Amino acid sequence: MDWQGQKLSEMLMQVMLVAFAVGAFGTGYALGSFQTMLLVYAGGVVLTTLVTVPNWPFYNRHPLKWLDPAEAERHPRPKPQPAAPSKKKPVKSHQK
Amino acid sequence: MHSFGYRVNALVTFAVTILAMLCAMASLSDNLNVPSPTAEVEVLNINWFQRQPNGNDEVSLTMNISANLQTVFTWNTKQVFVFVAAEYETPQNSLNQVSLWDGIILSKDSATFSIHTTNKYRFIDQGSNLRGKDVNLTLHWHVMPKTGKMFADRIVMAGYRLPEEYR
Numbered sequence: 001m002d003w004q005g006q007k008l009s010e011m012l013m014q015v016m017l018v019a020f021a022v023g024a025f026g027t028g029y030a031l032g033s034f035q036t037m038l039l040v041y042a043g044g045v046v047l048t049t050l051v052t053v054p055n056w057p058f059y060n061r062h063p064l065k066w067l068d069p070a071e072a073e074r075h076p077r078p079k080p081q082p083a084a085p086s087k088k089k090p091v092k093s094h095q096k
Numbered sequence: 097m098h099s100f101g102y103r104v105n106a107l108v109t110f111a112v113t114i115l116a117m118l119c120a121m122a123s124l125s126d127n128l129n130v131p132s133p134t135a136e137v138e139v140l141n142i143n144w145f146q147r148q149p150n151g152n153d154e155v156s157l158t159m160n161i162s163a164n165l166q167t168v169f170t171w172n173t174k175q176v177f178v179f180v181a182a183e184y185e186t187p188q189n190s191l192n193q194v195s196l197w198d199g200i201i202l203s204k205d206s207a208t209f210s211i212h213t214t215n216k217y218r219f220i221d222q223g224s225n226l227r228g229k230d231v232n233l234t235l236h237w238h239v240m241p242k243t244g245k246m247f248a249d250r251i252v253m254a255g256y257r258l259p260e261e262y263r
Binding site for chain 2: 001006009013017021024028032034037041045048049052055
């Protein structure tokens with residue numbers, strides 16, 4: 001799962017769960033049945049699990065493009081500069 | 097969200113949080129219900145009324161208890177506990193409550209009832225105060241919800257007076 005896929009999956013998970021919760025409360029209250037509310041919500045949780053937990057192909061539409069190793073060797077990483085002498089005085093520890 | 101386990105964890109956590117909020121909403125929705133219950137307790141007969149050897153008064157009553165508690169039920173109601181108490185005042189205590197009968201109502205359909213019964217629990221005063229006593233026969237009920245807050249209320253039926261003499 002790529003970066004865009006992770007973002008999409010998290011957003012889908014939150015939106016779907018909230019939507020199912022609202023729908024479940026509405027149906028349950030309208031029908032006067034607590035059990036209906038729980039069943040609708042449980043169905044929503046299962047559906048959301050199936051949609052957002054497995055690594056479906058549509059979560060992998062933005063693969064990261066790594067540089068070719070040969071290309072990387074042509075532009076070597078700049079060597080770290082030799083450490084300049086520190087202008088700060090070394091902090092003396094005040095031990096008693 | 098980069099692995100199967102992380103996604104399952106996030107989903108379950110969020111789902112349970114929302115479930116708790118749903119239950120809280122269901123409990124809050126009980127406040128929208130305005131019940132209008134009715135109840136009547138009629139004393140048909142005094143089977144006996146005597147002073148026990150230890151000095152306490154005891155009465156045995158035959159009653160007709162009828163009530164309609166259907167409006168107490170909401171979609172979030174699991175059951176309703178209902179009891180009839182005799183309430184009276186004595187010089188020692190401003191409120192005495194003696195439970196005479198109780199019951200559990202499991203569904204809205206059985207919330208309308210009319211029961212002909214003697215007192216299920218003994219009506220004994222701790223003392224000898226019952227002769228000629230004004231007694232409120234009170235129907236109490238406690239609503240037990242599926243989730244959330246419990247409610248309790250009562251209907252007081254005043255105006256019953258025990259006889260002046262033992263019989």
